[in-house]
Amino acid sequence: MTTLRIADGRVLHPDFSVTESDVLVDRESGEIVAVGDVAAGDETLDASGCLVMPGLVNAHCHAAMTLLRGYADDKPLECWLREDVWPVEAELTAEDVRVGTELALVELIRSGTTAFADMYFEMAEVAEAVADAGVRARLGHGVVGVGKDADAARADHEESLAFAREYDGAADGRIRTVYAPHSLTTVSEELLREYVPDARAAGVPVHYHANETADEVDPVVEEHGERPLAYADDLGLLGESDFLAHGVHSDASEIALLAERGTAVVHCPASNMKLASGAAPVPAYREAGVTVALGTDGAASNNDLDLFDEMRDAAMLGKHAAADASAVPAQAAVEMATAGGADALGIDAGRVEAGRNADLAVVDFEAAHLTPTHDAVSHLAYAARGSDVRHTVCDGDVLLRDGEVTVFDEAAVRERAADHAAALVARAESE
Numbered sequence: 517m518t519t520l521r522i523a524d525g526r527v528l529h530p531d532f533s534v535t536e537s538d539v540l541v542d543r544e545s546g547e548i549v550a551v552g553d554v555a556a557g558d559e560t561l562d563a564s565g566c567l568v569m570p571g572l573v574n575a576h577c578h579a580a581m582t583l584l585r586g587y588a589d590d591k592p593l594e595c596w597l598r599e600d601v602w603p604v605e606a607e608l609t610a611e612d613v614r615v616g617t618e619l620a621l622v623e624l625i626r627s628g629t630t631a632f633a634d635m636y637f638e639m640a641e642v643a644e645a646v647a648d649a650g651v652r653a654r655l656g657h658g659v660v661g662v663g664k665d666a667d668a669a670r671a672d673h674e675e676s677l678a679f680a681r682e683y684d685g686a687a688d689g690r691i692r693t694v695y696a697p698h699s700l701t702t703v704s705e706e707l708l709r710e711y712v713p714d715a716r717a718a719g720v721p722v723h724y725h726a727n728e729t730a731d732e733v734d735p736v737v738e739e740h741g742e743r744p745l746a747y748a749d750d751l752g753l754l755g756e757s758d759f760l761a762h763g764v765h766s767d768a769s770e771i772a773l774l775a776e777r778g779t780a781v782v783h784c785p786a787s788n789m790k791l792a793s794g795a796a797p798v799p800a801y802r803e804a805g806v807t808v809a810l811g812t813d814g815a816a817s818n819n820d821l822d823l824f825d826e827m828r829d830a831a832m833l834g835k836h837a838a839a840d841a842s843a844v845p846a847q848a849a850v851e852m853a854t855a856g857g858a859d860a861l862g863i864d865a866g867r868v869e870a871g872r873n874a875d876l877a878v879v880d881f882e883a884a885h886l887t888p889t890h891d892a893v894s895h896l897a898y899a900a901r902g903s904d905v906r907h908t909v910c911d912g913d914v915l916l917r918d919g920e921v922t923v924f925d926e927a928a929v930r931e932r933a934a935d936h937a938a939a940l941v942a943r944a945e946s947e
């Protein structure tokens with residue numbers, strides 16, 4: 517066993533207590549071996565003045581949308597997708613997706629994120645980038661039926677399933693997959709009825725957008741005569757390992773249904789505020805026992821991939837929407853970004869304890885905006901930023917060391933991404 521000792525820091529434990537502890541990691545198995553006083557390790561990562569916490573989990577993302585960051589803002593979802601995003605995405609090449617995903621990975625690693633769920637195009641490229649980056653991911657090829665003829669729509673579903681089957685377990689198991697129909701309104705009932713059973717047979721969960729805006733609830737009710745998540749249940753889309761993004765406009769019956777089925781919800785507060793989609797009923801989900809995770813959504817509706825922002829936004833939006841300062845407390849925000857995300861994605865992490873995967877973020881608390889430290893959990897939710905992360909460890913490997921990304925040439929990634937983004941937009945605008 518070759519070990520890594522994360523030394524002399526304070527550790528955030530699964531019960532949210534904080535003590536001075538070392539963390540010993542087995543680099544071969546990628547697991548945490550011990551949390552406490554550890555005499556020595558083969559290698560040491562200095563965590564003095566830092567808090568060692570579970571690596572953050574970004575449970576809903578479109579990573580390569582970093583290329584569209586700041587390209588089109590200040591519109592509601594439907595117009596934004598149809599007028600701006602989809603025309604540019606129609607021009608995306610495999611190489612664009614690779615480069616945009618690498619940029620996203622640099623950003624994720626820099627801000628302490630060790631796992632993410634991605635739904636996009638050209639997912640083989642995303643998988644290659646994830647393999648290089650050393651993080652974990654739940655990847656799925658997003659299926660959109662609108663604007664496609666029957667054959668093209670069918671081919672999109674087939675591609676989603678083919679990717680899911682081929683890549684599940686890739687990169688030494690760091691990559692897991694999903695079948696990813698985009699949403700209940702952008703994919704036809706007929707094809708969902710046909711392909712959901714194939715996903716079940718393949719043993720992959722389903723990841724989709726649901727109840728994001730009020731505008732997508734009414735058409736489902738009109739067409740199918742039931743609430744969107746009752747319709748999803750009829751289609752077999754509320755499995756125990758499935759997770760849906762947003763869940764903003766869910767009513768009490770849908771919340772109860774999710775709790776009963778064990779389907780997780782990924783709350784994306786920044787995206788929901790930016791597109792003015794509404795505020796998800798996070799306290800009601802949590803009270804009902806629904807697993808709630810956090811996601812940034814794509815960088816074009818956020819506009820960054822920093823989960824520290826998401827924790828703060830989740831807490832702030834939750835309080836504001838409920839007119840109750842206790843509605844989403846700091847600990848709930850941190851829990852959603854760590855254990856909640858790991859549970860939603862089916863990853864054995866999200867808690868710093870022996871036997872779990874060694875997916876960790878080491879946050880430097882020696883900063884003016886983190887002084888004094890009355891309560892470390894409060895700081896994580898309200899005052900810390902992704903740029904306070906000093907080291908990021910995933911599967912026992914150090915992906916960020918003393919603020920330097922070890923797995924990519926960051927300057928080269930940024931330059932390639934800027935070039936590809938400019939060329940992509942130029943192609944789309946000359947159409």
Ligand SMILES: N[C@@H](CCSC[C@H]1O[C@@H](n2cnc3c(=O)[nH]cnc32)[C@H](O)[C@@H]1O)C(=O)O
Pocket residue numbers: 578593597601602605635636637657658659660672698725728787813814817
């Ligand atoms: N293969 C599909 C691609 C779907 S990927 C997932 C899609 O989700 C879109 N997207 C990004 N953010 C959101 C959101 O907040 N709600 C709904 N869709 C989004 C994104 O632009 C992308 O088109 C196709 O042929 O169109």
Ligand SMILES: [Zn+2]
Pocket residue numbers: 576577578725761813814
């Ligand atoms: Zn999305």
